Amino acid sequence: MSSFSEKMKKFKWKHYINYIVIGVLTVVFAIISAAGGLKSSSTILLEKIAISIVLAVSLSLVVGFLGELSLGHAGFMCIGAYLGGKVASLLVPVFGNGTVTMLIALFVGGGCAALLGFLVGLPALRLKGDYLAIVTLAFGEIVKVIFQQSKLFGGNLGLSTPNRPNRNTFFIVAFALVLFTLLIIQNLMRSKHGRAITAIRDNEIAARATGINVTKYKLVAFMISAFFAGIAGVMFSYTNSSVQAVKFGYNYSIEILVMVVLGGMGSINGAILSATLITILNEKLRTVLTGDLAVLKDLLYALILIVIVIYNNAPALKGFREKYNFRNLVAKIWHPKNDPSIVKDDAASWDKVPTKIKMDEILSVDLKVGNEFTPDKPSKGDK
Amino acid sequence: MEFINTLVNGLNIGVIYAMIALGYTMVYGIAKMLNFAHGDIIMVGGYTIYVFCAMKAASSPAFFFVAIAMAVIVCTLLGVIVEKVAYKPLRGASPLAVLITAIGVSYLLQSLSQIIFKSATKFVSVPELGKVSIGAVSIKVSTIITLVVSIAVMISLSLFVKYSKTGRAMIAVSEDRGAAQLMGINVNSIITITFAIGSALAALAGLFYLLQSPYIYNTFGAMPGIKAFTAAVIGGIGSIPGAMLGSIVLGMIESICDSIAPIAPYKDAIEFSILIIILLVRPTGILGKKRREKV
Amino acid sequence: MSEYILETKNLGISFGGLKASQNVNLKIKEKQIYGLIGPNGAGKTTVFNMLTGVYLPTEGDFFLCGESLKGLHQEAINRKGIARTFQNIRLFNNMTVVRNVMVGLSNQPEYNCSLFDSFFRLPRHFRVEKAMRERAKEILDIFGLLDERNNLACNLPYGKQRKLEIARALATKPRLLLLDEPAAGMNQSETAELMDTIRLIRDKFDMTILLIEHDMKFVSGLCDEITVLNFGTMLATGTAEEVLRNPEVVRAYLGN
Numbered sequence: 001m002s003s004f005s006e007k008m009k010k011f012k013w014k015h016y017i018n019y020i021v022i023g024v025l026t027v028v029f030a031i032i033s034a035a036g037g038l039k040s041s042s043t044i045l046l047e048k049i050a051i052s053i054v055l056a057v058s059l060s061l062v063v064g065f066l067g068e069l070s071l072g073h074a075g076f077m078c079i080g081a082y083l084g085g086k087v088a089s090l091l092v093p094v095f096g097n098g099t100v101t102m103l104i105a106l107f108v109g110g111g112c113a114a115l116l117g118f119l120v121g122l123p124a125l126r127l128k129g130d131y132l133a134i135v136t137l138a139f140g141e142i143v144k145v146i147f148q149q150s151k152l153f154g155g156n157l158g159l160s161t162p163n164r165p166n167r168n169t170f171f172i173v174a175f176a177l178v179l180f181t182l183l184i185i186q187n188l189m190r191s192k193h194g195r196a197i198t199a200i201r202d203n204e205i206a207a208r209a210t211g212i213n214v215t216k217y218k219l220v221a222f223m224i225s226a227f228f229a230g231i232a233g234v235m236f237s238y239t240n241s242s243v244q245a246v247k248f249g250y251n252y253s254i255e256i257l258v259m260v261v262l263g264g265m266g267s268i269n270g271a272i273l274s275a276t277l278i279t280i281l282n283e284k285l286r287t288v289l290t291g292d293l294a295v296l297k298d299l300l301y302a303l304i305l306i307v308i309v310i311y312n313n314a315p316a317l318k319g320f321r322e323k324y325n326f327r328n329l330v331a332k333i334w335h336p337k338n339d340p341s342i343v344k345d346d347a348a349s350w351d352k353v354p355t356k357i358k359m360d361e362i363l364s365v366d367l368k369v370g371n372e373f374t375p376d377k378p379s380k381g382d383k
Numbered sequence: 384m385e386f387i388n389t390l391v392n393g394l395n396i397g398v399i400y401a402m403i404a405l406g407y408t409m410v411y412g413i414a415k416m417l418n419f420a421h422g423d424i425i426m427v428g429g430y431t432i433y434v435f436c437a438m439k440a441a442s443s444p445a446f447f448f449v450a451i452a453m454a455v456i457v458c459t460l461l462g463v464i465v466e467k468v469a470y471k472p473l474r475g476a477s478p479l480a481v482l483i484t485a486i487g488v489s490y491l492l493q494s495l496s497q498i499i500f501k502s503a504t505k506f507v508s509v510p511e512l513g514k515v516s517i518g519a520v521s522i523k524v525s526t527i528i529t530l531v532v533s534i535a536v537m538i539s540l541s542l543f544v545k546y547s548k549t550g551r552a553m554i555a556v557s558e559d560r561g562a563a564q565l566m567g568i569n570v571n572s573i574i575t576i577t578f579a580i581g582s583a584l585a586a587l588a589g590l591f592y593l594l595q596s597p598y599i600y601n602t603f604g605a606m607p608g609i610k611a612f613t614a615a616v617i618g619g620i621g622s623i624p625g626a627m628l629g630s631i632v633l634g635m636i637e638s639i640c641d642s643i644a645p646i647a648p649y650k651d652a653i654e655f656s657i658l659i660i661i662l663l664v665r666p667t668g669i670l671g672k673k674r675r676e677k678v
Numbered sequence: 679m680s681e682y683i684l685e686t687k688n689l690g691i692s693f694g695g696l697k698a699s700q701n702v703n704l705k706i707k708e709k710q711i712y713g714l715i716g717p718n719g720a721g722k723t724t725v726f727n728m729l730t731g732v733y734l735p736t737e738g739d740f741f742l743c744g745e746s747l748k749g750l751h752q753e754a755i756n757r758k759g760i761a762r763t764f765q766n767i768r769l770f771n772n773m774t775v776v777r778n779v780m781v782g783l784s785n786q787p788e789y790n791c792s793l794f795d796s797f798f799r800l801p802r803h804f805r806v807e808k809a810m811r812e813r814a815k816e817i818l819d820i821f822g823l824l825d826e827r828n829n830l831a832c833n834l835p836y837g838k839q840r841k842l843e844i845a846r847a848l849a850t851k852p853r854l855l856l857l858d859e860p861a862a863g864m865n866q867s868e869t870a871e872l873m874d875t876i877r878l879i880r881d882k883f884d885m886t887i888l889l890i891e892h893d894m895k896f897v898s899g900l901c902d903e904i905t906v907l908n909f910g911t912m913l914a915t916g917t918a919e920e921v922l923r924n925p926e927v928v929r930a931y932l933g934n
Contacts, residue, residue: 069479071486123663129478130417134612135662138655141609145652184797191796191803192784192810199770199781206768209730211756211785211850220793250605254486261483266772295502298494305487306469313480314472 015190018269019179026175033168043171047239049279050174051232054181056259056275057268058228061185063257064266065194066221067201068124069133073256075140076113076226078248080233082147084109085161085243088234092162101162102173102238109234110227116143117226121219128204140253148245158244161237174235181228186268188224197221198266258301261308387520389642390635395526395595397634398533402588403611404618404626405540406581412557412621413577416478419485420465422608423492424582427461428454428589429599430500433507444510454586462582463575471571489605497601504600507593525594536587537627540580544623549576557621606651610637613658619671628669633657683708683886684729684760684854688738690910691728699724699910700737704888706854706903709880712888713901713918717930721910722890723765726856729888730762731755742854757785759853763843763860765890771832775823775842778831779814782849814849820882821845821875837868841875848883855879857889861896869893873900898922906930 032038062070088105095101123135153159164170188194196217199207208214237243259278263270285297410418435450469488473481512524544550555563556573564570618629640650682705690700699721706712714722727733731752739748747755770778783789791806818824821841861869879885891897898918906913906927914924921927
C-alpha cells in the first residue's frame with residue numbers, strides 16, 4: 001500500500017503543477033516589477049500572454065475535449081471586448097476606473113459572450129464536424145460585421161475603452177484571471193461533467209446510450225468556452241484602450257486554433273505552453289521580421305499546423321507514433337508493467353484468433369444489399 | 384431597369400460562386416472533406432494571370448488566353464499536389480484532423496503569396512471589354528462572357544459526371560467508397576481527378592473576378608471561398624445541381640442586398656444568417672440527401 | 679405493473695417504403711435471458727435501435743414494465759432502464775477503463791453533483807467522485823477488469839473490450855440489458871466464459887437480458903426463450919428446442 005500513497009502524491013502534484021508554476025512566475029514578475037526592473041514592453045507582453053492563455057485554454061474545451069471545431073472564437077472575444085469595454089466606459093464616471101468597474105465589465109463581457117455561446121451551441125446539437133465549423137465561422141463573421149456597422153460602438157473607427165487602472169500591475173490581474181480560467185475549466189474536466197464531455201467526443205452514440213445528456217453538455221461546453229473568450233476580450237479592451245472589430249476576424253480564430261493544436265488537443269498544459277510560446281514568438285518576430293517578411297511567421301504557423309496534424313493523425317504513421325510517443329515513453333519509464341505497446345500487441349494477436357463461421361453470413365449474402373438503407377423520415381433520436 | 388441590373392448582377396455573382404462551389408461540393412461528396420484551401424486556389428489562379436499579364440507580350444489579346452490556360456494548369460497542378468501531400472496521408476483519420484490541415488494549407492498558400500507578391504494590392508492589366516446596350520439596359524461584356532462560359536462549363540460538367548466512365552466512378556465513390564473499391568475503381572485516382580477539376584474551375588472563377596475588377600491581393604480568394612462554400616451548403620453539399628442552385632440563390636441575395644443602401648454593409652451578416660437558418664431547418668441543404676450514421 | 683419487463687406490440691419501422699421490421703411482438707419476463715436470432719439483415723439490430731430510441735418506430739409501441747417509451751430520446755430511454763451494447767464495440771476509447779464505467783454511473787441520483795459543485799470542488803464533488811470510483815471498481819471486479827482499470831479502453835484486448843461495454847451498460851442500472859452480438863469474434867473458451875458472465879449478471883444484478891446472437895450453440899445453451907426474425911418479421915418464438923425444430927426456421931437458415 002505504500003506505493004499507492006506514493007502514487008497519490010504524484011497524482012496531486014501533477015494536478016496542481018500548472019497553478020503553481022503560473023502563480024510563482026507571476027509573483028516573481030510582480031517583485032521584479034515592484035523593483036522597477038520590468039520594461040513597459042515586457043508588462044505588455046505578459047498581458048498578451050495572459051490573454052492568449054485564456055483564449056487557448058477556453059478553446060481547447062470545445063476543440064480538444066468536446067471534439068467540435070469552433071472557428072469563431074475571436075467572435076466571442078469580440079463580444080466581450082465591445083460590451084465589456086462599453087460597460088466599463090459607462091461605469092468609469094460612476095465607480096471610477098477601479099476594481100468594481102473591471103469586475104462588472106468582466107462579468108458583462110463574459111456573460112454576453114456566454115449567451116452567444118449558447119446560441120452557437122444550439123446548431124451544435126444538430127450539426128457536426130465541418131458543418132458546425134462553418135456555422136461557428138459564420139457566427140464570428142456576423143458578430144464582426146454587426147459591431148463594425150453599429151454607431152453605438154463607434155462603427156468603423158472602433159470603440160475607445162478605459163485603459164488599465166495601473167500599467168505596471170495589470171499583468172497581475174491578467175494572470176489572476178488566467179488562474180481563474182484554469183480553475184474552472186480544469187475542475188470541470190476533472191469532474192463527472194468533464195467525463196461526460198469527453199465521452200461525447202469519444203463516441204456520441206455510446207454516450208447517448210449511456211444516458212449522457214448530450215444537449216446539456218454541448219451547450220455547457222460552448223457557453224463556458226465562450227464565457228472565457230469574452231473575459232479575454234474584456235482584458236483586451238483594457239490593454240489596448242480601443243477595440244476594432246477588424247481584429248477579431250477569422251484569422252485570429254485560426255491563430256488561437258493553432259495554439260490549441262500545437263499544444264496537443266485535449267491537453268490544457270499544452271495549450272498554456274503553446275499559447276505562451278506563440279505569443280512570445282509573435283512579439284519577437286515582429287521586431288526581427290519587418291514589412292513583408294513578417295509573413296514568414298504565418299508561413300511557419302501554417303507549416304506547424306499541417307505537420308503536427310499529419311504526424312498525429314495519419315493512419316500510416318500509427319506504428320511510428322506508438323513507438324516514439326512522448327506519453328508512452330514516460331509511461332514505459334514510470335510504469336514498465338503497464339506499457340501500452342505490450343497490450344497493443346496483445347490486441348493484434350486477438351484479431352488473429354480464428355472465429356467461428358457464422359452460417360447466415362454464407363447463406364444470406366444477397367440480403368446484405370437491402371442493409372444500407374437511408375430512411376427519409378428523421379427519427380426522434382436525431383434531434 | 385434597376386431591377387434587371389440587380390438580376391443580371393446577381394446571376395453574375397451566382398455563376399462565379401457556382402464555379403467555386405462545384406469544387407467544394409465535388410470534393411466533399413467524393414473525398415468527404417471540406418477543402419478549406421479551395422478559396423486560395425482562386426487566389427493562385429488570379430496571381431498566375433497577373434504574372435502573365437505583367438509580361439510585355441501581354442499587349443496582344445491572344446496572349447491573354449495563354450495566361451488563362453496557364454492559370455488553369457497551375458491551379459490544377461496545385462490542387463493535385465495539395466491533395467497528395469496534405470490530404471492523402473490523412474485518409475481514414477478523423478474529420479477534425481483533415482479540416483484543421485485544410486485550414487493550415489489555406490493559411491500556407493496565403494502567406495506564400497504574401498512572400499512572393501508582397502501584401503500590396505496589384506493591378507492586373509486584363510483586356511478592356513466595354514459594355515453592350517440591349518434596349519435601356521447596358522451590360523458589361525465581361526458579365527456576358529462569365530455567364531456564357533460558366534453555364535457551358537456547368538452543363539458539360541453535369542454531362543461528364545452523368546455519362547462518362549470517370550464521372551460514374553465519381554458517383555460510385557461518393558456513394559460508397561469501400562464498395563467502389565471492391566468494384567475495381569481506383570479511388571485514389573478518382574479523388575485526384577476531383578481535386579483537379581475543382582481547382583481548374585477555381586482558376587476560371589479567379590479569371591471572372593479579375594474581369595469584374597482587375598485588382599488582386601493575398602486574401603483575394605478567402606471571402607469568395609467561404610461564400611461559395613455557404614452556397615454549396617445551402618444547395619446541399621455533395622450535390623452538383625445543389626451547388627449551382629445554392630450559388631444562384633446566394634448571388635441573388637447578395638445582389639439584392641447590394642442594391643438596397645441601408646442594408647448593403649450587412650450583406651455578409653445576412654448571407655451567413657441565411658446559412659445558419661438553412662442548416663438548422665434543413666441540415667442537408669435544399670437538394671442534399673440525408674445520410675445516417677450506422678449504429 | 680405489467681407481468682413483463684419488456685413488451686412490444688406490433689413494433690415496426692419502414693424506411694421510405696422498405697419495411698425493415700414489422701409486427702415484432704416480444705414478451706420478456708423478469709430475469710429471463712431472451713435470444714433474438716435470425717440471418718443477417720433480418721432486422722435484429724433494427725429492433726434494438728427502436729428499443730433504445732435510435733430509430734423512432736413507425737408502427738406499434740413498446741413498454742418497459744408497462745410504461746410506453748416510444749418517442750423518448752436515447753438518453754431518456756436509458757434513464758428509464760434500457761441499456762445496450764453495440765455490434766461494433768463503442769467504448770470511450772481515450773478514457774481509462776474505470777472512467778468508462780464512471781460515465782455509466784453518472785446519471786444515478788446518488789451521484790448527483792451540480793456543475794457549480796464541480797467548478798469549485800465543493801465537498802460534494804469529492805464525496806461523489808469517491809463513491810463513483812468505488813462503485814465502478816466493484817463493477818469492474820465482477821468482470822475481472824479491476825487490474826486494467828487505469829489502462830485506456832482502446833488498449834484492452836478485444837474480449838475485455840466486450841466485457842467493459844457490458845460493464846458500462848450495467849453501470850447505468852438498467853432493468854433490461856440489450857446485448858448486440860456479445861460473442862462476436864470470440865473463440866470457444868471465451869464464449870463459454872461469456873455465457874457464465876451473462877448468467878452471473880442475471881443472478882447478481884437480477885437482470886433481464888435480451889441478446890442478439892448468431893451462434894446457435896451459444897443461444898441454445900443460454901437463452902430461456904428465443905425469437906427468430908427473418909425479413910423483419912417474427913418467424914417463431916419458443917424455447918431453443920422448439921424453435922430449432924420449427925421447419926420454417928430451418929428453411930430460413932438453410933434455404934429450401
